[in-house]
Amino acid sequence: MMFPYLTTALTNLFRKPSAEPFPNPEDMGKPRYRGRISFDADKCVDCGMCIKVCAPLAITREEEEVEGGTNIKRSFNMTSCTFCAYCQDFCGTKAIQLTPDYHMVAEDPEDLITVGTTFKKKVLGKLACDIDNCIYCGLCMRSCPEQAITVDRTTKTWTVDHDKCVKCGMCITKCPKKVLSFKEAAPEGVVFSDSCVYCTLCAKKCPVGAIKVNREAKTWEIDRETCIKCGQCVTNCPKKALSMGPLE
Amino acid sequence: MFKKLIDKSAAKSPWLFHLNTGSCNGCDIEIVACLTPRYDAERFGFKLAGSPRHADILVVSGPITVQSRDRLIRTIEQTPDPKCVVSIGSCPKSGNVFKGSYGIDGPLDKYVHVDVSVAGCTPKPEAIMEGLYKAALILEKKREAMHK
Amino acid sequence: MTILRYLFYILVFPGALFTIAVGLFMAGIDRKVIAHMQKRVGPPLRQPMYDFFKLLGKETIIPAKANRAAFLAAPVLSFVSLCFIMLFIPIFGFTAINGAADMIVILYLVTIPGAALIIGGASSGSPFASIGISREMVTMMAYELPFVLVLLTVAKKVGGDQLVFNLSLVSDYQAVNGSLLSHWSMIPAALAMLLVIPAEVGTQPFDVAEAENEICEGPLVEYSGSPLALFKLSINMKMIIMTGLFTSMFLGGIRTGFVALDALLFVIICIAVMLVSITTIHAVTARLKIEHLFKFYWTVVAGLALVSTILVWIGM
Numbered sequence: 001m002m003f004p005y006l007t008t009a010l011t012n013l014f015r016k017p018s019a020e021p022f023p024n025p026e027d028m029g030k031p032r033y034r035g036r037i038s039f040d041a042d043k044c045v046d047c048g049m050c051i052k053v054c055a056p057l058a059i060t061r062e063e064e065e066v067e068g069g070t071n072i073k074r075s076f077n078m079t080s081c082t083f084c085a086y087c088q089d090f091c092g093t094k095a096i097q098l099t100p101d102y103h104m105v106a107e108d109p110e111d112l113i114t115v116g117t118t119f120k121k122k123v124l125g126k127l128a129c130d131i132d133n134c135i136y137c138g139l140c141m142r143s144c145p146e147q148a149i150t151v152d153r154t155t156k157t158w159t160v161d162h163d164k165c166v167k168c169g170m171c172i173t174k175c176p177k178k179v180l181s182f183k184e185a186a187p188e189g190v191v192f193s194d195s196c197v198y199c200t201l202c203a204k205k206c207p208v209g210a211i212k213v214n215r216e217a218k219t220w221e222i223d224r225e226t227c228i229k230c231g232q233c234v235t236n237c238p239k240k241a242l243s244m245g246p247l248e
Numbered sequence: 249m250f251k252k253l254i255d256k257s258a259a260k261s262p263w264l265f266h267l268n269t270g271s272c273n274g275c276d277i278e279i280v281a282c283l284t285p286r287y288d289a290e291r292f293g294f295k296l297a298g299s300p301r302h303a304d305i306l307v308v309s310g311p312i313t314v315q316s317r318d319r320l321i322r323t324i325e326q327t328p329d330p331k332c333v334v335s336i337g338s339c340p341k342s343g344n345v346f347k348g349s350y351g352i353d354g355p356l357d358k359y360v361h362v363d364v365s366v367a368g369c370t371p372k373p374e375a376i377m378e379g380l381y382k383a384a385l386i387l388e389k390k391r392e393a394m395h396k
Numbered sequence: 397m398t399i400l401r402y403l404f405y406i407l408v409f410p411g412a413l414f415t416i417a418v419g420l421f422m423a424g425i426d427r428k429v430i431a432h433m434q435k436r437v438g439p440p441l442r443q444p445m446y447d448f449f450k451l452l453g454k455e456t457i458i459p460a461k462a463n464r465a466a467f468l469a470a471p472v473l474s475f476v477s478l479c480f481i482m483l484f485i486p487i488f489g490f491t492a493i494n495g496a497a498d499m500i501v502i503l504y505l506v507t508i509p510g511a512a513l514i515i516g517g518a519s520s521g522s523p524f525a526s527i528g529i530s531r532e533m534v535t536m537m538a539y540e541l542p543f544v545l546v547l548l549t550v551a552k553k554v555g556g557d558q559l560v561f562n563l564s565l566v567s568d569y570q571a572v573n574g575s576l577l578s579h580w581s582m583i584p585a586a587l588a589m590l591l592v593i594p595a596e597v598g599t600q601p602f603d604v605a606e607a608e609n610e611i612c613e614g615p616l617v618e619y620s621g622s623p624l625a626l627f628k629l630s631i632n633m634k635m636i637i638m639t640g641l642f643t644s645m646f647l648g649g650i651r652t653g654f655v656a657l658d659a660l661l662f663v664i665i666c667i668a669v670m671l672v673s674i675t676t677i678h679a680v681t682a683r684l685k686i687e688h689l690f691k692f693y694w695t696v697v698a699g700l701a702l703v704s705t706i707l708v709w710i711g712m
Contacts, residue, residue: 003677003680003681004678004680006676006680008680009433009434009676009679009680010433011434011600012432012434013429013433015435017285017288017432017435017436017437018285018286018433018435018436019285019286019287019288019291019435019436019437020286020287020374022292022377022381023320023374023378027374029372035368043365048296054379055345056338056342056344056345056347057347058342077342078338078367078368079338079341079365079367080338080341080342080343080344080347081338081344081367081369082338082344082345082369083368083369102368102371102372102374103366103375103378104366104368104371104375105364105365105366105375105378105379105382106364106367107363107364107365107382107386109341109365112365121559147347200325226441250449250452253449254449254450254452254453255453256446257445257446257447257448257449257450257453258450258453260443260446260450261443261446261447261450262450271541272592285434285435285436288431288436290427290431290436290438290439291431291437291438291439291440292439292442293439293446293447296609297613298609298612298613298617299524299612299613299616299617299618301457301617301618301619301620301624302613302616302619302624304454326457328454328455328457328620329454329455329620330453330454330458345646346622364419391453394453
């Protein structure tokens with residue numbers, strides 16, 4: 001029988017034990033340790049990238065319509081999380097951080113869910129690009145979580161699929177030339193041009209009486225609220241002074 | 249006559265039985281690491297018992313696979329009262345990445361009331377010791393409740 | 397009057413209460429020293445007491461396949477037999493029961509806890525328990541041979557031509573001629589006895605019969621609650637009993653005149669013996685397989701004891 005560690009055991013009697021003191025709740029892990037998730041709800045733009053990349057489906061999202069926008073509640077369930085930090089890596093605004101907090105012990109499972117509510121203002125309008133200044137770098141295409149933008153450098157095209165767009169605004173942040181923005185759809189209506197001779201035919205043909213023409217004072221007015229955009233005035237104008245199109 | 253001493257001893261000498269219901273062994277390695285000289289769980293009286301009949305705290309890791317489900321139920325029944333169940337890691341609580349698979353059957357909550365959950369994948373040995381310490385304190389309360 | 401005196405001996409000193417208290421204390425020291433040898437902070441010294449009281453508070457579950465009477469009687473048998481052994485061991489001049497054949501009575505009484513473990517395991521109705529009890533039987537056979545040889549050696553040395561089995565006479569002989577350990581022919585026997593003690597107590601590397609994760613604690617697998625508390629207590633009581641036997645046989649030459657002081661010195665020397673034989677070997681070894689254990693005891697340890705026996709028999 002051999003006793004290989006006998007001398008070590010006997011000398012250990014005179015050394016300090018190497019047991020760490022039982023840690024207090026404020027003790028944190030080392031700097032890049034991936035522990036409990038902290039969520040900054042103000043930075044979140046609701047792009048949905050974190051939910052897409054989460055393998056154990058630990059992130060859930062609930063929305064609630066309020067005045068002026070939606071309240072989006074995002075919850076990160078620590079009891080389902082794998083701590084891979086994909087959500088931290090893919091979050092474009094760095095709203096998700098994995099802190100070195102490893103104390104995730106709870107008797108009540110509610111303590112282990114990180115929740116944050118973001119208020120997203122209602123975005124009126126659609127994504128539009130100022131084509132003249134666009135350099136077709138494609139950064140907006142690569143930063144879109146839904147892959148709604150298509151940019152082709154060789155043919156110099158920029159298109160967006162408005163059905164896929166979730167209006168997160170990541171492309172606007174990433175664009176180096178700042179040519180992207182949410183433009184409200186321009187209202188359409190009857191457009192007046194200078195070739196009018198004030199013959200008052202349009203006023204007579206208008207079925208709702210929205211147009212008022214004064215021959216002597218040479219004025220032409222239209223009540224936009226009453227106008228039903230039927231296009232009768234446009235068809236009947238002898239000088240083709242009226243057209244249907246976007247108002248400025 | 250020794251009621252108070254018996255109640256106090258329930259928290260001072262909790263014996264663990266570790267049950268692996270299909271885990272990847274990450275949490276199992278960290279549980280055994282709690283008994284190494286660096287984290288030394290034995291100074292609080294923790295000891296790994298060989299049989300579930302000797303244990304106070306059942307430490308469960310792993311998503312409950314279909315194969316181990318019956319064994320889990322039998323082991324829980326074999327543990328004498330007062331007992332605590334501690335779930336280690338995120339697998340027993342929600343299945344983690346194995347959610348919805350055909351081979352696993354539900355969170356541990358379906359079979360027994362879980363007293364303490366330690367989240368993490370895998371949790372650090374310090375966090376596991378904190379969870380076990382909390383479970384030992386719960387044991388004392390359960391022991392006192394058994395008198396009534 | 398004598399009945400009261402003997403009741404005091406049996407229940408308080410040196411019977412049940414003394415053995416339980418000192419046994420739990422020694423077990424606590426054992427765990428603490430092992431922890432420090434492994435560079436850990438161990439449990440507090442009162443930990444075995446907490447273990448015992450916690451087990452008293454647990455529910456007792458008797459499996460359906462178990463034989464109820466034997467299942468519950470085995471731990472009581474083991475505990476009661478151990479309460480009586482200390483009465484025969486001289487505590488440096490004070491012996492509770494002075495008989496002519498102490499050693500033989502002790503030999504039989506010490507095998508009863510092992511037999512009780514076997515009865516308890518056999519009545520459990522579990523296959524783990526049956527593996528455990530067969531290993532326990534082989535272990536008992538293994539260490540009984542050197543143990544008997546050591547007892548014979550001591551008897552011959554003290555008595556000359558007539559074998560003396562009375563332990564208090566052994567103690568008196570040592571008071572006159574110096575402790576038996578100082579005679580160089582007895583040293584192999586002392587070594588053999590030191591190696592028999594861990595097997596009796598059931599610690600590593602000789603604990604193949606019980607307390608292991610391989611067969612879920614062997615014969616104790618179905619026990620819980622108070623029967624288990626009594627079994628674990630028996631193991632702790634065996635520590636003081638076996639080391640006490642060693643102390644009285646080989647180191648028994650001290651006389652101070654006061655029973656209390658004698659008892660204190662006795663306990664201190666027993667703790668020292670325990671540290672050498674049980675603790676040090678426990679801290680650095682793993683578990684032996686049953687074949688190796690049997691071979692070890694019947695070759696090395698029995699050989700050592702036999703050397704001493706031959707040396708003493710030829711007169712040295």
